[in-house]
Amino acid sequence: MGLAMTGLGLVVFVVFHMLGNLQLFEGPHALNGYAAFLRDMPIALWAARIGLLSMAALHIGLALQLSMRNRRARPVEYTIHRYRHASIASRTMAISGMALLLFVGFHLLHLTAGVIDPGFADRRDPEGYRDVYGKVVHAFQNPFMVVLYLAGQLGLGLHLSHAIASSVQTMGFEHAALNRLLKAFGPVIGLIVVLGNVAIILAVFLGIVR
Amino acid sequence: MKFTLNIWRQNGPDERGRLITYEAPDVSPGMSFLEMLDGVNQRLLGNGEEPVAFEQDCREGICGSCSLVINGIPHGPDQGITTCQLYMRRFSDGASITIEPWRAKAFPILKDLVVDRSALDRIMQAGGYISVNTGGAVDGNVILIGKDQAETAMDAASCIGCGACVAACKNASAMLYVAAKVSHLATLPQGRPERARRVSAMLEAMDREGFGSCGNQYECEAVCPKNISTRFIANLNHEYLRAGIVESGLPSEPESPHAESS
Numbered sequence: 001m002g003l004a005m006t007g008l009g010l011v012v013f014v015v016f017h018m019l020g021n022l023q024l025f026e027g028p029h030a031l032n033g034y035a036a037f038l039r040d041m042p043i044a045l046w047a048a049r050i051g052l053l054s055m056a057a058l059h060i061g062l063a064l065q066l067s068m069r070n071r072r073a074r075p076v077e078y079t080i081h082r083y084r085h086a087s088i089a090s091r092t093m094a095i096s097g098m099a100l101l102l103f104v105g106f107h108l109l110h111l112t113a114g115v116i117d118p119g120f121a122d123r124r125d126p127e128g129y130r131d132v133y134g135k136v137v138h139a140f141q142n143p144f145m146v147v148l149y150l151a152g153q154l155g156l157g158l159h160l161s162h163a164i165a166s167s168v169q170t171m172g173f174e175h176a177a178l179n180r181l182l183k184a185f186g187p188v189i190g191l192i193v194v195l196g197n198v199a200i201i202l203a204v205f206l207g208i209v210r
Numbered sequence: 211m212k213f214t215l216n217i218w219r220q221n222g223p224d225e226r227g228r229l230i231t232y233e234a235p236d237v238s239p240g241m242s243f244l245e246m247l248d249g250v251n252q253r254l255l256g257n258g259e260e261p262v263a264f265e266q267d268c269r270e271g272i273c274g275s276c277s278l279v280i281n282g283i284p285h286g287p288d289q290g291i292t293t294c295q296l297y298m299r300r301f302s303d304g305a306s307i308t309i310e311p312w313r314a315k316a317f318p319i320l321k322d323l324v325v326d327r328s329a330l331d332r333i334m335q336a337g338g339y340i341s342v343n344t345g346g347a348v349d350g351n352v353i354l355i356g357k358d359q360a361e362t363a364m365d366a367a368s369c370i371g372c373g374a375c376v377a378a379c380k381n382a383s384a385m386l387y388v389a390a391k392v393s394h395l396a397t398l399p400q401g402r403p404e405r406a407r408r409v410s411a412m413l414e415a416m417d418r419e420g421f422g423s424c425g426n427q428y429e430c431e432a433v434c435p436k437n438i439s440t441r442f443i444a445n446l447n448h449e450y451l452r453a454g455i456v457e458s459g460l461p462s463e464p465e466s467p468h469a470e471s472s
Contacts, residue, residue, distance in 0.1 A: 001447070001451075066423050069422060069423065070380070070381035070382075070422035070423055070425075072315060072422075073314060073315050073381055073382035073383070073420060073421055074313055074314055074315065074381070074382040074422070075315055076313055077313070078279060078313055079216075079218075079229060079308060079310060080279075080282035080310070082281065082283050083429060084283060084378070084429060084433060085428045085431065085432035086380070086427035086428065087427070090426065093425070165426070166425070166426035169426050169440070169443065169444045169447070170424070170426065170447055171447065171451070172445070172446075172447035172449070172450070172451050173444060173448075174445055174448065176441070
């Protein structure tokens with residue numbers, strides 16, 4: 001239950017993160033202005049950051065605790081075990097989760113803290129805002145970063161395609177007529193988030209946004 | 211037909227088990243899986259060897275006794291049936307078939323393919339009683355129940371407690387079993403008064419027995435011989451949340467003399 005709730009909290013974040021990022025397509029003024037707007041509210045910003053980090057920490061902690069308990073529940077494995085229904089996403093939640101953790105760590109060091117590519121960390125645009133737009137465009141002109149971020153999106157998509165519908169089930173939402181809709185709801189949201197993010201990465205890399 | 215069987219042999223709960231290969235010649239395509247094993251055991255007895263222990267009772271798919279993992283799938287390759295209803299014509303001649311017991315910490319192996327499933331009974335006991343008055347049988351239709359409700363309760367009640375859901379689950383979780391029992395009783399007026407206490411007690415008992423947690427992979431539904439839907443698991447989660455929120459003001463321990471003492 002806790003795993004589902006913290007997970008859904010993080011899903012809400014990735015949705016809004018993607019929507020915020022899409023302002024890249026409106027040009028430097030919109031994106032840099034949005035970044036400045038967030039930074040103008042330091043208390044809210046840090047509250048959100050701390051909330052997100054603790055939510056992620058709780059999510060990881062609960063996942064570890066559960067998977068250790070689940071491993072104990074079957075001490076002797078089957079010689080042959082065949083899956084009948086379980087999706088690839090559902091069978092790789094631990095792996096995609098760990099890959100996401102690594103990716104998010106890298107992403108924070110790269111585009112948030114500016115540790116990995118310090119050149120753009122404090123650059124200002126002509127309006128005096130921090131040049132987030134320039135930083136993103138610079139990052140995704142680098143094929144290495146593009147591959148890394150696309151891989152991150154693959155992990156995110158895989159994780160979300162099981163995670164959201166699974167959380168909905170765990171929270172006990174169920175309706176005879178709406179069940180198919182609820183089951184589809186997860187992968188669709190996951191797909192929208194991934195497509196939005198991939199659009200940004202590829203638009204820069206292919207020179208559509210410069 | 212002829213088959214090569216790899217059967218899990220284990221002398222006792224604390225002994226080490228291993229797969230042993232047996233040949234099963236002269237199998238008729240119309241034999242059920244258990245009849246085929248009867249033939250193997252006849253031959254073993256004839257040779258003065260210990261027969262393979264496996265559980266069975268009604269052999270018509272309603273008692274929930276048979277419990278074999280056949281080539282990695284509980285109750286074998288067909289959906290919606292128990293092992294006893296699986297016929298040898300389903301396999302190709304000369305095939306090699308691996309037979310293992312249910313594997314879960316909560317289901318210790320007693321001997322060969324027989325496991326102790328009393329953990330499921332203890333979960334059921336923890337659920338406690340329902341409100342039915344003693345005395346003469348109640349007249350029909352005294353308590354009216356909607357058709358939808360009756361059908362839903364019946365779908366859930368068709369669980370025969372075989373434990374295939376546990377055997378198929380990556381986490382050896384008994385959620386589908388508990389969900390079927392909780393949903394069955396919470397859907398009917400007779401089970402409503404105790405629904406909050408029941409769901410909490412049964413989930414606690416499930417944890418106590420060492421079952422894992424639900425990862426919503428729905429393998430359980432895919433092997434359930436009674437095709438019990440995982441929507442009952444959502445219903446179970448709903449019942450549990452409801453018990454936690456709506457009824458949090460009520461005492462969690464019943465003061466009734468009929469309550470289970472654990």
